[in-house]
Amino acid sequence: MNIPLKASKYSAPGQYLGYALQPLRLCYHLLDCPAGAYVSMEHSEDVAVHYPDGFQLLEQDKSALKQNPISDWADDLWKSIAHWIRGIRAGEIDPASTTFRIYVTPAHEGELAAAISAATTLEEVQEVTAQVRAKISKRRRPPSCQADVQEFLDASDGERFGLISHLEIDSRDNDPLVALQSVLALAVPEKLMERVCRYLLGNAKDRADRLIREGRPAVISGDEFKRNLHSFMQSNNLPGYLRSLSGPPEPAQVGAVISTRPTFIRQLELIQAKDEQFVRAASDFLRTSADKALWAEAGDIFEGELDGWDDDLVRRHEFIRGEIADTHADSNAEARGRLTYNRCGAVQASLAGREVPGHFIHGSFNALADNFRVGWHPDYKELLSDDGE
Structure with missing residues (x-):
């Protein structure tokens, strides 16, 4: 697997402890990823999927309970774009083998975010860039994200195209747990769904926590995680055994x-x-x-x-x-x-x-x-x- 041993300078180990969304997305990707893939948390990105062919998905997760993180001049939106531009410029990220994703929940909309997410050709990326320049020039005062927007505007055509043509903004889920349940729906009876989700979330978070405490990258095998799900399902189908639903305390x-x-x-x-x-x-x-x-x-x-x-x-x-x-x-x-x-x-x-x-x-x-x-x-x-x- 082509997984960086050194954590990205943009990731923030330790900060995830207050964010329930990241362990949930970690769990989702561990279940959804193809055979042979690994998933990391707070290493290459908030959550990342490392595929066996060397490609990767870098995902930033935004909880939008109080504000819209993909509004036109949202700090969260432009901070994500700027740091990926810097990663491409520094040679730390190869956009040709990377999918970039901003995952937002609950669902929100943004005019520029929609245009950015839809652009896939060089011409469309150039149109989006012109749209950003025009809109920001009409503002009486620069937005708080001005420096990050400028980072995008100052980037080369190749850097902007490398990022935007591979960037998707996913803001469809009002409840991220529903996405996790949809992955499990075919394998887990409805009566066991809450219990299984609770176990998997705890298991994923406990593994990542332990690796981070040991000073190691929080990188987990999707294959192994799915095997644990299978074992858990088997044990819960045994009427004579009460399986623990809690994880070891911190x-x-x-x-x-x-x-x-x-x-x-x-x-x-x-x-x-x-x-x-x-x-x-x-x-x-x-x-x-x-x-x-x-x-x-x-x-x-x-x-x-x-x-x-x-x-x-x-x-x-x-x-x-x-x-x-x-x-x-x-x-x-x-x-x-x-x-x-x-x-x-x-x-x-x-x-x-x-x-x-x-x-x-x-x-x-x-x-x-x-x-x-x-x-x-x-x-x-x-x-x-x-x-x-």
Whole structure:
């Protein structure tokens, strides 16, 4: 694959975290791209598709909830055009093997944007350029995008033609999720559509996040992503298994939970747990809470089933705690607490007759510890009630 190893100076790793549109478009392209293609986010462009024949699609994504990013003098429109012109001039982008796309949602219109998107011949590009010159010359004041417009006007005929003849402005979707669902429609039953979309969006974003955190390009194989969809569909067609609908929480979220010292973390402090046990406990606690809400929302579980689940785990905890008190009476309280915690974490249990992910059992025990329904240290109730927190 002809994928640049160095990120484009125009892309902005880290800024995507506040933009839900880019992970959605990443997911869309991973499903829509042909065999052998790769899709990147915040590397060559907001989102880019790298085809096996060396061609590429560079896409800039514009959320238009508050303003029209393709109006005649919109900063977003001309900023995109100017930076692609600079990329072509610098030799960083070969327009002959590139499709440029500005994706806008919800749908908007712009006179110049429509003309730019429709121009494919040298004559049409020259007509659009003349139209831009004429319209901007009639303004009493220069627009805020004047510098970017001038970059376009000062470009050579070849640079302008290379860009505009390969540029498309896509502003048809009022809801970008509909485009994603249309790609999935033939493979995913309607009753599973929301769940599958939720899983795929989380999976795509988690992969990109992890690669960026590792300092690597966020480039993902479309073939591998489609195989994951196939596996997910197979597992969701098994009535005896509840598949997690949540992704692993961000390290910052886990750290924030540990630093606030909720009750389940203080319970681990009492038994002098290892650092990695704090991290796993907080991570599984957050993911379990998310899965409970998502399963309930999807109609996979009901409130009464969770009550029975919690009661079952409390009973198992009491059996384990009593056994360790009898068999390890010579061990100190902290050691007995660690044994109880580890044995509970290894419990195998089903929720209303259905198998659950491993993190859900461990996270549920920590949720019960957070509510004082279970504890690890033999004297956890007295110690925690006396610490004044």
